[in-house]
Amino acid sequence: xxxxxxxxxxxxxxxxxxxxxxxxxxxxxxxxxxxxxxxxxxxxxxxxxxxxxxxxxxxxxxxxxxxxxxxxxxxxxxxxxxxxxxxxxxxxxxxxxxxxxxxxxxxxxxxxxxxxxxxxxxxxxxxxxxxxx
Amino acid sequence: xxxxxxxxxxxxxxxxxxxxxxxxxxxxxxxxxxxxxxxxxxxxxxxxxxxxxxxxxxxxxxxxxxxxxxxxxxxxxxxxxxxxxxxxxxxxxxxxxxxxxxxxxxxxxxxxxxxxxxxxxxxxxxxxxxxxxxxxxxxxxxxxxxxxxxxxxxxxxxxxxxxxxxxxxxxxxxxxxx
Numbered sequence: 001x002x003x004x005x006x007x008x009x010x011x012x013x014x015x016x017x018x019x020x021x022x023x024x025x026x027x028x029x030x031x032x033x034x035x036x037x038x039x040x041x042x043x044x045x046x047x048x049x050x051x052x053x054x055x056x057x058x059x060x061x062x063x064x065x066x067x068x069x070x071x072x073x074x075x076x077x078x079x080x081x082x083x084x085x086x087x088x089x090x091x092x093x094x095x096x097x098x099x100x101x102x103x104x105x106x107x108x109x110x111x112x113x114x115x116x117x118x119x120x121x122x123x124x125x126x127x128x129x130x131x132x133x
Numbered sequence: 134x135x136x137x138x139x140x141x142x143x144x145x146x147x148x149x150x151x152x153x154x155x156x157x158x159x160x161x162x163x164x165x166x167x168x169x170x171x172x173x174x175x176x177x178x179x180x181x182x183x184x185x186x187x188x189x190x191x192x193x194x195x196x197x198x199x200x201x202x203x204x205x206x207x208x209x210x211x212x213x214x215x216x217x218x219x220x221x222x223x224x225x226x227x228x229x230x231x232x233x234x235x236x237x238x239x240x241x242x243x244x245x246x247x248x249x250x251x252x253x254x255x256x257x258x259x260x261x262x263x264x265x266x267x268x269x270x271x272x273x274x275x276x277x278x279x280x281x282x283x284x285x286x287x288x289x290x291x292x293x294x295x296x297x298x299x300x301x302x303x304x305x306x307x308x309x310x311x
Contacts, residue, residue, distance in 0.1 A: 031185070036269040039181035047189040054196060075295065082288045089281045102273050102280075109284055113291035114193060120298035121200065 008061035017059040024052040032107040036099035042106025049111035054118050062122055074116045081108025136177050144170040157202045165195045182268050 008014060032045030057065035085105035088098070144167050151163035168191030175184040241249075248255075258270040272280050 035266070037265050039185055041182065041269060041272065044185045044189050047193055051189070051193060078288065078291060082284060085281065085284055089277055098273055099269060106284060109288055113287060116291055117294050118197060120294055121197065123298060
């Protein structure tokens with residue numbers, strides 16, 4: 001169990017992850033951008049995108065996942081999403097399509113925020129009582 | 134309504150199993166079963182937005198809970214302090230029932246139309262909502278401040294957890310923030 005976090009899972013899981021990852025990300029983006037037409041929206045799309053990155057982290061190990069998306073970048077993306085959402089919400093401006101812009105900001109906050117929480121949990125347990133490496 | 138009743142019975146059974154199970158992993162999986170049942174119930178009640186949301190959030194929380202409980206047998210004891218536990222349960226049940234009474238007594242009486250304000254939403258949302266989905270235009274136009282508050286709560290939670298995680302790593306070199 002402890003080795004799973006550094007090396008990842010078996011080659012079967014890695015191959016399937018490589019195949020399905022694009023589809024999961026695409027579905028998350030679709031849910032986010034089509035939230036004003038069909039069921040969905042920024043929250044659900046953001047959680048799906050966070051799940052895609054969790055998928056990488058569980059299958060390939062944390063080193064590989066953090067190589068693709070650093071925690072500092074996660075914080076910048078989530079913070080930028082929250083800031084743009086706040087500006088758009090309190091100071092409306094006419095030339096922006098709100099039904100696209102607001103779900104995008106919500107997706108950034110929710111997706112990168114939840115993945116950052118998951119990353120933090122993974123990294124915390126490394127320093128905790130059950131140190132295994 | 135039969136499907137709803139079957140789903141409710143299933144969810145109640147799963148919740149009871151989740152509370153009573155000795156093994157933590159079994160409880161986590163039973164909690165997941167409750168969530169899946171709730172998601173199907175939303176779908177049966179014709180709320181696909183909530184169904185998608187519930188399903189996705191359920192998967193995330195299941196992953197995090199399994200991640201938290203898989204590694205170790207966390208000692209958990211419900212024995213002892215039964216007087217405190219029972220009185221706390223009775224106290225919270227009383228508070229819950231009292232607030233439920235206060236809320237439910239203001240419901241409109243049976244037979245009167247319950248669609249008061251929501252009729253206006255349904256009629257006007259498509260006209261000046263800008264979105265062809267009524268749910269989206271309600272969240273993004275009429276209740277934008279509500280959504281802003283929701284974002285604030287979530288962002289605060291993220292910032293708080295990240296701050297706690299950073300504090301835990303302060304002693305090591307090559308810290309968490311890099």
